[in-house]
Amino acid sequence: MKKMVSDGYPLCDIDNSATPRLPFVYNLTIFYSEADLRGDEALMVATSILMFALAVLFFILNLFSRFSDGSANLNPSIRIFLSSMLSLFLPATSYLFSEAKNQSKAGHLEDLSIRARTILMWMLLVELLRKKVESILLTAGIQVYSHTVERGARVVWLGSLIFFNLKSTGKKALYGILWVLAAAKLVQRFAIIELAKRSFAYRKNPRLLSAYMAEMLKLPADHHRHLHQKAADEQCSPRSDDGGGQPRWSDALRSCNYAVMGEEDLKREPGPHGYKLVLVKPTPTEGVAAADSDDDSTSYSYIEDVVTVGRIWRLADTNLLLRRDPRLKRLCLSFALYKLLRRRLEDLPITHLEASNCHDLIFNGLLVEKGGRRGERDAAVAVIQVFSDEIQFLCEYYHSIHPVVVASPFFFVHNYILFPIIVLALCLLMLTLCSNGDVHYAFHSFTNDNYVMSTGILKMAGCILRRASRSAPYLFCSIDISITFLLLLTLAYEEVWEVIVFLLSNWFMVSLLCSHTSSATWRTHRVLRRVIPAIVAARNTMMNQHNVRIKQLSVLWFSRPPLPWLPLPLSTTGMAVVPMEAKKLIVERLARASYHAHPLSNGMPVVLSGEHRELSWACDSSGGVAEVILVWHIATSLLEARCPGQKGTQPEPGRAAATALSRYCAYLVAFHPKLLPDDKDGTKFLYAGVKRDLRKLMGWCAYYCSREVDVSNKLLDIAVQQQPQQGTSKVICKGARLGKALIDKYKDGARESVWKLLGDLWTEVATYAAPASGEMHVKAHKEALVGGGEFITVLWAIATHTGITRQEDSVEPPPPSASVSCRV
Template sequence: MFVLAVLFFILNLFSRSSDVSAILNPTVRLFLSTSLSLFLPAMSYLFSEAKNASGQMAELSVRARTILMWMLLVELLRKKVESILVTGGIQGYSDTVNRASRVGWLGSLVFFNLRGTGKKALYGILWVLAAAKLVQRFVTVELGKRSFAYGRNPQLLASYMTQMLKLQGQDNHGPAGLDVLKRCNYAVIGEEELKKKAGPKGYKLDELEKAISEANSSTVVTVGKIWTYAEKDPMLHRNPKLKQLCLSFALCKLLRRRLEEFPITDAEASNCHELVFKGLWQQRMDGEDAIQVFSDELQFLCEYYHSVHPVVFASPFFFVHNYILFPIIAWAFCILMLILTFAYEEVWEFIVFLLSNWFMVSLLCSHASTPKWRTLLRRIIPFIVSVQNTMNHPSVFFKQFSVLRFSRLSLPLSTRAVPKEAKTLIMERLARVSHDAPLSNGMAVLLSAKHRLSIQSHELSWACESDSIAEVILTWHIATVLLEATYRRQRGTRPEDGREAATALSGYCAYLVAFHPKLLPDDKDGTELVYADMKKQLREEMGGWWGYYRSGESDRYTKLMKVARARQEETTVISKGARLGKVFIDRYKDDARERVWKLLGDLWTEVMLYVAPTSGELHMKAHKEALAEGGEFITVLWAIVTHTGIARAPEPAEAPLRTISIAG
């Protein structure tokens, strides 16, 4: 019990010390939920044994009462590892039934085994708190499922977007920059308040034109209203990230429809393409800020599907009912027995709720639409922002993997912030995507005239001539890490253009191949086979299984360079990557250094974007599952290309099979 208490304490106090988050690491959640699922049966058995040992005593023994106390306290803490499933379906009801059966069982132990009035009152208060938290969460989730603002929002928003785009028309040749954002009618909040009538093709929304056109209308708060109001509001003008947060929230609601089988129409994708590249991108926004908009969007999605705190329902109304009225009633019981566990849990949940982006968007919309609140909110919002900036890291991070460095099973993967250079290259390449410049697996970069390195095109293009994107990634990854290991950047010197982007994206793409093959467009089994073959080849070069796991970076570098010099005709991933790396190392002269890294930076940007668009429903489902782990950077890019309608060029159709007629 002491170990369990320490785990919960560390989980609450230290695991989020650098970031306030409403989601829990899925590995930690699985471990704790599995442990707690075994806890009640085991402790019930021990309670029964302790009760039987008491014999015919008038009251339970101290040991039995201690076990019962722990069972009640753990039930109060259990919600820390249970996500709030607003769209849980049958699984959500199953979890509710399990929780109700546990609370019911604990109630029977309390009220049918304790005889003393004082003891029954003490334990009864703990049981009432556990039951109250169960009822509170059940009512909140059920109301959310039936609400057009939460559970039923995707189908409502699908009708809203269709009718809204028809009203405003499609003008892709209008003004750019700030005007595009001021004309944006994407709903931030309030669309559920519109009068609606169900029809054969969705909901018909009455008075939609009036709601989105009137600047002072409080029914629907749109992105355009926020951006227009920001020009005259000092607080929003000083901190443009606040209005960008509202845009992230609006985009999150649009992307959520795609995850719940409501497709994004071509008209909407075209409109969003204009919003991103004519609005955001031409509003003097650098790549880092633009990427942060979509990163915040993915954070909203993560918290919607995998939150353990009710930030999804963040609003001043919910805040009053859930965190003022309910705690008053609960504290009336808790203060009698000084139940610090419950107090701590409420305080932490309050902090997470108060600092969540959901609550911030709600406050901003109230600030923009309710004049009588503005004086108060102008004091509250900057304070919350300052606390958020202190506790949160706005940068986007991703994992790094290297075939040179990863040599032991227990070696943890490093985490690296996505370089600003990589974000800028990504947004610049996305802005150039067109019919004449489609995404490729890197071949287009090699054939580009600006990347000539006194190398014939066939000396590099063979490295992209593969149907497997995993093979292309691993080949170029090996070449990149060999070049980086050969010519390390001296500390204190400015890196060459493209170097940081190339090394970071190379490590992340290799990480996707090794640990998240489902997020790549190729078949999962095929990707795993390519990676398994690469590991097998590397083990053979390192001298077997033992040599593979004991080898260090320098050993692997030496062996791979030997492969590059001795095996010019082999077509394995290891030999191809080593040969390609040797080509760059041989051309890496003082005058070509900048061009080498610029080529690699653009190539890895191309490869990164090539794998981002959805290749099928299984691929889209993999992105949805990745949200359980907090989301991946590739999912941020997937969100951008999904919103803007950017896709890979269609693959050439296979030749039809010939029909052979056999005469009798």
């Protein structure tokens, strides 16, 4: 049996001086130099190579999964992959450690061998990295506690490996400090979850908001005017206008009392039907001492103290920061709407009165808001961005991997300043305990007992890497060193990135804006007033947050990459920015859908109201909206392929919106049938049949590899046949016939009218699919949040807030609202 050395062995020339003795290098490489690769030790070498591959993949995914994304949630496919890798790390490292420990005992070593300690280091680093794939679950349930208990058991087990196997003071101190970090991170994460679950600002907020909205909507109009006038007097800011006598900011937004932050401090009392809130401070009456009233005012907050949307909008009249960047105040509106929408996802209804109020706020307030040169398209972009940010808040609340949900200046100080100080104190305590109270000896042994610390890890790594190409033992040893380096770099990257995401998150920005609004100190202090502009500048530089994207799919496999060897499935399901034209058309359509005034449809009224009424047969709803989507998608794809736009010329109105929404709706049919109004199984069956018939019609190879012109020629041949070919589905035949009809009209000179029809029709179909059909539909939207949400979820949020429904889904007609005059 090989025997480790403890005093040195001439292996490396680190300096230009004589060859030193480096026991670390010798003890780490001797296993590979004496290993019998034809025996049991071959499995250990193979496991080390597997560990290296896992470490490389883990590092790459961590580095590039957040390269240009400031979100605190993680793509589900990446999360599953990282979770699987971590699950492979534990058994692999446990096996390696067990074997290395047995070899240490067989070699009659007093302490663990260097190889065993290296593997123990991997286990500690992997445990510290586990938070990368674990969500901060603020929702109640046994799952939270089971994850915590499981991770706690692993931390305790690692502690036993350290304190029962390491004898040297310095080695025990080094690994004990890493163990303290893992245990402290576990306690920190558990404390954040528990505090948030018990807080009325986070977990308990939906029920509080329901009571708040019920009481707020009951407030008389004169009290709203009083709050408005009081705030204006305090700020000494008469309403500004745009020069034409029109108010610059909408009254609906200036008087909006939707809570952004601070509602958790309201005076509340639980009752049989929820919480009872006191929003308005009671005036002293006979029999009630004024002192009692003053005491209440110091103990509780009232609606004047809550940071509302109206307070922020009124402050924007005079505040340079909010006037210069209107996106900031709209972000606060998104946060207030996110709080209201959470109730719907947690089985708390949104009343008709509240929906009517929000409808007026969005379509009579936000949509008609004008500032400077804002036009129709900018107003639509602002509306879509508000609800896109709202969905992002929901995604991060339910699936965050960083503690951004509780982001605030107070939390930043405690979590990223005070907590590291406490951990540092615990590390010093661990160092002291390992040396039985002799601090001087502890620091001395910390360096002397760990050869890497005394010699230098970079020098040691350089020594091994220089010889890796000439010696197999050094090659395998370099793999072990690389694994350690990669895990250390990943851990450092994760810690730094967590702070960056926290500081640049929407949550922290909203918290800063609320502090800026509620406190005059934040607006006048020479340091504090510069914090928000600095973070806004960093957000604009580092994060791409202003483009709403949608996924794209071509059923006909059109728009393939120019290089034929690229993987086609990745090219046909891609991402695209939602065209500004599509945003404008969608917001215009939703603004007209005021309850039953202009009910949503599957596109039939759009065709019947124009000059192409003879195409109404393609909107037959007997096969459901999925059939309408596939028929019009095939036709739109054919028109786009046979009649491409001219380079250097302005595209026809409706083309950009039609092509983007067509492919997005086809993507929903293929991958998210639960988000559509039709039955999920029926939609899956329909789509599978269309794909099967297309492959059968064109041949498997031709379907995936043929050029667009070849595929379109075959479909147009089907369109002119009197009898469809056997095996061709009704959807394909209808799509081909419709595509040929559109192409003929386009070539006959109706270019603009054809694309305008398609733009309006796809807008109608997309908005028709948005409102929820029932609780299963709402659940599907909630499940879609794990992947960052879908664009259809953004439209669902607008419909839910404003009370827009499909006519067939309306069980009870809502009360009539005031007439809506929307300028988009």
